[in-house]
Amino acid sequence: MNSLRRNVLKSAAGAGTVAVAVAAGLLKPGQALAAYPRSAYEAKSLADAMKNMGVASPADSKDIVIKAPDIAENGAVVPVEVTSGIAGTTAIAILAEKNNTPLVCDFSFKGGAQGFVSTRIKMGATSLVRALVTAGDKTYVAAKEVKVTIGGCGG
Amino acid sequence: MAEPMRIRATMQGDVADIKVLMNHPMETGQRKDAKTGQLVPAHYITTVTATLNGAPVLEAGMGGGVSRNPYLGFKVKGAKAGDKVAVNWVDNTGDKNAAEATVG
Amino acid sequence: MKKQTITTLIAGLAGLGIALGAATAHATPEADRQELIKYFTNKYPNVKLEDYVYGALAFDADSKAQYESIMEFPPFGSEIDKGQKMWETPLKSGKKYSDCLPNGGKNIAGNYPMFDEAKGKVVTLHDAINDCRVANGEEAYKVNDMKTMGTLTAYMRTLSDGMLMNIKVEGPKAMEAYNDGKKTFFTRKGQLNFACASCHVQNGGNYLRSELISPPVGHAVHWPVFRGGDNLVTLQQRYQGCFQQVRQVSPPQGGTTMNNLEYFHSALSNGLPMKASVFRK
Numbered sequence: 026m027n028s029l030r031r032n033v034l035k036s037a038a039g040a041g042t043v044a045v046a047v048a049a050g051l052l053k054p055g056q057a058l059a060a061y062p063r064s065a066y067e068a069k070s071l072a073d074a075m076k077n078m079g080v081a082s083p084a085d086s087k088d089i090v091i092k093a094p095d096i097a098e099n100g101a102v103v104p105v106e107v108t109s110g111i112a113g114t115t116a117i118a119i120l121a122e123k124n125n126t127p128l129v130c131d132f133s134f135k136g137g138a139q140g141f142v143s144t145r146i147k148m149g150a151t152s153l154v155r156a157l158v159t160a161g162d163k164t165y166v167a168a169k170e171v172k173v174t175i176g177g178c179g180g
Numbered sequence: 181m182a183e184p185m186r187i188r189a190t191m192q193g194d195v196a197d198i199k200v201l202m203n204h205p206m207e208t209g210q211r212k213d214a215k216t217g218q219l220v221p222a223h224y225i226t227t228v229t230a231t232l233n234g235a236p237v238l239e240a241g242m243g244g245g246v247s248r249n250p251y252l253g254f255k256v257k258g259a260k261a262g263d264k265v266a267v268n269w270v271d272n273t274g275d276k277n278a279a280e281a282t283v284g
Numbered sequence: 285m286k287k288q289t290i291t292t293l294i295a296g297l298a299g300l301g302i303a304l305g306a307a308t309a310h311a312t313p314e315a316d317r318q319e320l321i322k323y324f325t326n327k328y329p330n331v332k333l334e335d336y337v338y339g340a341l342a343f344d345a346d347s348k349a350q351y352e353s354i355m356e357f358p359p360f361g362s363e364i365d366k367g368q369k370m371w372e373t374p375l376k377s378g379k380k381y382s383d384c385l386p387n388g389g390k391n392i393a394g395n396y397p398m399f400d401e402a403k404g405k406v407v408t409l410h411d412a413i414n415d416c417r418v419a420n421g422e423e424a425y426k427v428n429d430m431k432t433m434g435t436l437t438a439y440m441r442t443l444s445d446g447m448l449m450n451i452k453v454e455g456p457k458a459m460e461a462y463n464d465g466k467k468t469f470f471t472r473k474g475q476l477n478f479a480c481a482s483c484h485v486q487n488g489g490n491y492l493r494s495e496l497i498s499p500p501v502g503h504a505v506h507w508p509v510f511r512g513g514d515n516l517v518t519l520q521q522r523y524q525g526c527f528q529q530v531r532q533v534s535p536p537q538g539g540t541t542m543n544n545l546e547y548f549h550s551a552l553s554n555g556l557p558m559k560a561s562v563f564r565k
């Protein structure tokens with residue numbers, strides 16, 4: 026993970042988010058990169074996304090609780106909440122396996138911020154929603170299936 | 181033109197429960213304009229940062245997969261009423277927005 | 285256009301145990317409302333009447349939980365703010381909407397539609413807003429324009445949140461308009477030959493294909509809605525959608541048929557609390 030961060034900070038390919046953030050004064054140059062590189066966000070498969078995130082084989086964990094609907098009311102706005110019971114959680118990433126670009130968002134926690142995040146995501150089709158949790162050097166994963174239906178008679 | 185985001189921050193025990201609603205179209209770049217048939221260009225928030233009394237507590241990355249007008253909820257232990265929460269975002273065009281709130 | 289043969293469902297509903305007076309002298313709006321409530325609460329004894337304001341969500345916990353989650357901090361907050369700005373902007377005369385609507389526009393939405401004896405017709409909240417506009421030097425809004433009337437009322441109707449629906453049907457002319465609306469509701473129409481009641485009464489609380497159907501009691505209190513969190517739809521805009529979905533040319537929004545339908549339909553929700561600008565799928 027560290028080498029990935031160093032590479033992104035150095036390389037021009039990482040110029041998108043980090044350079045802008047640095048210019049805006051949000052991230053000091055050399056400050057630990059929180060967000061994954063844009064290549065992870067642009068990856069079109071779960072495998073590629075995880076590769077670009079530098080995550081190899083996360084261990085399944087029952088200590089990660091994903092609160093998400095069984096059947097989404099509307100795939101444009103699916104509430105997802107992830108609570109990590111793993112001690113020392115420093116990051117959570119949310120992926121929707123069947124989306125065009127599976128990596129949806131990622132969060133890094135500092136100071137007293139807890140291993141918890143709540144957001145709303147878009148889902149194009151029924152798929153597993155995966156939560157990747159980073160604690161220390163290890164990553165863990167849990168998944169929940171969310172069904173997405175198209176159509177219906179809502180005006 | 182970025183509209184102001186809203187922040188709600190309340191104490192629950194010794195944990196600050198912080199909720200943010202950002203205003204942003206979050207276009208993936210995959211959607212076709214119904215009228216013109218053309219692809220609407222990708223336009224989404226890429227980075228969000230939050231600080232508590234100036235110290236970073238959250239750094240987030242986003243893609244077009246986050247719903248329009250992004251919602252974000254997170255918790256910070258050890259915060260107290262009166263603490264200042266500041267949230268900043270940047271999008272893929274370089275547009276940015278910032279807001280502050282006091283923990284109640 | 286040749287007049288189509290239409291069949292009403294009212295007699296057919298007697299088989300379901302709903303004795304709505306079609307043309308009898310005993311039919312009153314309150315009796316109709318009570319009959320429908322009795323029908324639904326007998327069919328679904330575990331759903332509280334007060335939860336009917338949530339429509340189909342009252343019958344499915346997974347859907348309701350999503351609604352609660354989204355409504356905690358809804359994505360359409362900025363749309364409502366736009367409506368607030370419209371509401372607070374003075375009209376050409378210098379007066380504001382709050383100067384010319386009853387009670388400053390607060391806690392009045394539940395009184396509409398109402399029967400205006402002087403005009404001899406049903407008047408909706410949109411009509412009252414337009415009367416205000418015209419009296420103060422502005423042009424009336426098109427009632428089917430979500431960007432103007434829709435957005436304004438997305439905020440304005442929230443000023444009546446918590447108010448109990450309070451539709452009055454008094455006098456023979458009002459009763460006639462109510463019965464016209466009732467007839468529209470119970471008459472089969474369109475290529476699919478469905479009445480509003482076909483889905484919402486006969487199948488209220490049931491699944492039709494993938495959709496859980498909402499009962500009509502509790503329908504009219506929660507408009508406009510934001511479909512998918514960002515698609516603003518007013519009640520008559522939804523009626524139009526329903527007509528189109530049964531493949532019937534829709535009557536115009538703001539016309540007599542639609543207004544009378546809204547009059548009847550709203551009376552079914554009397555006594556239930558209003559809540560404007562909510563999330564729906």
